Amino acid sequence: MIGIVNYGAGNIFSLTxxxxxxxxxxxxxxxxxxxxxxxxIIIPGVGHAGAAMKKLQDSGLVDTILALKKPVLxxxxxxxxLTSYSEEGNAEMLSVFPLRTLHFDKRxxxxxxxxxxxxxxxxxxxxxxKQISDxxxxxxxxxxxxxxxxxxxGASCSYGLSFAAAIQxxxxxxxxxxxxxxxxxxxxxxxxxxxx
Amino acid sequence: xxxKRIIPCLDVKDGRTVKGVNFVDLRDAGDPVELAWQYSxxxxxxxxxxxxxxxxxxxxxxxxxxxxxxxxxxxxxxxGGGINELRxxxxxxxxxxxxxxxxxxxxxxxxxxxxLAKSFGSQFVVIAVDTxxxxxxxxxxLRGGRDRTAIQTEDWIKEAESxxxxxxxxxxxxxxxxxxxFDNSLxxxxxxxxxxxxxxxxxxxxxxxxxxxFKDANVDAALAASVFHYGxxxxxxxxxxxxxxxxxxx
Numbered sequence: 001m002i003g004i005v006n007y008g009a010g011n012i013f014s015l016t017x018x019x020x021x022x023x024x025x026x027x028x029x030x031x032x033x034x035x036x037x038x039x040x041i042i043i044p045g046v047g048h049a050g051a052a053m054k055k056l057q058d059s060g061l062v063d064t065i066l067a068l069k070k071p072v073l074x075x076x077x078x079x080x081x082l083t084s085y086s087e088e089g090n091a092e093m094l095s096v097f098p099l100r101t102l103h104f105d106k107r108x109x110x111x112x113x114x115x116x117x118x119x120x121x122x123x124x125x126x127x128x129x130k131q132i133s134d135x136x137x138x139x140x141x142x143x144x145x146x147x148x149x150x151x152x153x154g155a156s157c158s159y160g161l162s163f164a165a166a167i168q169x170x171x172x173x174x175x176x177x178x179x180x181x182x183x184x185x186x187x188x189x190x191x192x193x194x195x196x
Numbered sequence: 197x198x199x200k201r202i203i204p205c206l207d208v209k210d211g212r213t214v215k216g217v218n219f220v221d222l223r224d225a226g227d228p229v230e231l232a233w234q235y236s237x238x239x240x241x242x243x244x245x246x247x248x249x250x251x252x253x254x255x256x257x258x259x260x261x262x263x264x265x266x267x268x269x270x271x272x273x274x275x276g277g278g279i280n281e282l283r284x285x286x287x288x289x290x291x292x293x294x295x296x297x298x299x300x301x302x303x304x305x306x307x308x309x310x311x312l313a314k315s316f317g318s319q320f321v322v323i324a325v326d327t328x329x330x331x332x333x334x335x336x337x338l339r340g341g342r343d344r345t346a347i348q349t350e351d352w353i354k355e356a357e358s359x360x361x362x363x364x365x366x367x368x369x370x371x372x373x374x375x376x377x378f379d380n381s382l383x384x385x386x387x388x389x390x391x392x393x394x395x396x397x398x399x400x401x402x403x404x405x406x407x408x409x410f411k412d413a414n415v416d417a418a419l420a421a422s423v424f425h426y427g428x429x430x431x432x433x434x435x436x437x438x439x440x441x442x443x444x445x446x
C-alpha cells in the first residue's frame with residue numbers, strides 16, 4: 001500500500017485516479033503514526049515550493065520523513081522539497097539530496113513554464129524506469145528545475161539546458177514530471193515504484 | 197526535445213458531446229469520457245472540453261464529467277465554459293481538471309486572471325481568445341465571434357500574459373470552420389512577442405495545415421475538433437506526417 005503525504009499542497013485527485021487505474025491501493029498520511037501503515041510513501045505537490053515547504057513543516061511530519069527507510073517518491077514540487085534549497089521563495093528544503101532547485105528564467109531562452117511532453121533519458125539504471133523505453137515522453141509543467149548531478153540523477157531531460165527529470169539516493173526518489181498525467185509510461189513508473 | 201502538442205476539442209452540453217462524432221468502435225458517440233479515452237489511446241497529447249451547458253443543474257453534470265475524465269484518462273485536460281469566479285475554478289481543480297480556460301469572463305473582468313493565477317498557479321489558467329479581423333485590425337470577439345469588442349487582440353494577449361495567464365488559446369474566427377488552414381500570419385506575429393505557450397485554433401482541414409502552423413508560426417500546440425471527430429484526420433497518421441516533416445511529436 002502506498003501512503004500519500006497529505007500536507008495540503010495541491011490536489012491529489014489525479015494521483016489517486018492513476019493509482020486506481022493500475023490497481024495499487026493507497027491511503028492518506030496525516031500524522032506521524034500513519035507512516036507505519038504503508039510500505040511506500042509518495043510526497044505530491046504542486047504550486048509554490050517555498051509555500052509547500054512551509055506547509056510540510058507545519059504538518060509536523062518532516063522529522064519522520066527524513067528518518068524513513070521505506071521507498072519514498074516525491075512528485076514535481078514534492079521532488080523539489082527533497083533538495084537542499086529552492087530559488088522559489090529563496091527557501092531551505094529538506095536536504096535529502098545535496099542539490100538545488102533553480103529557476104529556468106534568465107538561464108534559458110525558451111518559454112517558461114516548461115509545459116508539455118518531453119523525452120526523458122534514463123541514467124544510472126534508475127529502477128523507476130524499468131520496462132520504460134529510453135527517451136519515452138512524460139508530461140511536465142514547471143518553472144523551476146533541479147540541477148543534474150551525475151551522483152544522484154535517475155533520468156535527465158533537455159529544455160534549454162539539461163536538468164534532472166528524476167533523482168535517486170538510497171530509498172529516496174523524485175520525478176519532476178507528472179507520472180499520473182503521462183499516459184502508459186507514467187502508469188508504468190508508478191507501478192514500478194509500488195513494487196520496490 | 198519538447199514535443200509539439202495535438203489537442204482535440206470536445207463540445208459538451210449537460211454531460212454529453214454535442215457535435216457529431218464518427219468513430220469506428222464507439223459504443224456511445226455522445227459519451228465524452230469514452231471519446232476522451234479513445235483520443236488518449238490514439239496519441240492525443242491533451243484534451244479540451246468546452247462546456248456549453250447553460251443551466252445550473254447542468255453544471256453539476258459537468259463536474260461529474262470532469263471527475264470521470266480525470267479517473268479514466270491518463271493525459272492532461274482543460275475545461276472551459278461557465279467559469280466566472282474563483283469558486284467555479286476551484287471546484288474544477290478539485291474534481292481533477294488540469295487547466296481551466298476562460299474567455300469572455302476574463303475580458304469582462306481582467307482581474308480574474310490575476311486572482312486565478314495567484315490562487316492556483318499560472319499553469320492552471322488558459323486564456324481563450326476569439327479574434328476576427330476588421331478593416332485590417334484584429335479585435336477580440338465574444339459569444340463565439342458574434343460580438344466585437346473594442347480591444348485589439350495583440351493588446352489583450354499581452355495583458356493576459358502580464359496578469360499571469362499560463363497559456364493562450366487563440367481561435368481565428370475568420371478561419372474557424374473554413375478548413376483552409378490556421379491563421380499562421382497572425383499566430384506568428386503573436387508568438388514572436390509571447391513568453392508563454394500558444395495554441396493555434398480554427399481552420400484545420402488537413403494534415404498539411406498542422407505541419408504549416410508548427411513550421412510557419414512555431415506554435416506550441418494545435419487544436420481542432422471536427423477533423424478529428426469525423427475521422428478525417430487520424431492522430432497516429434498526423435503524427436507520422438509531422439515527424440516526417442521534422443517536427444518533434446510524442
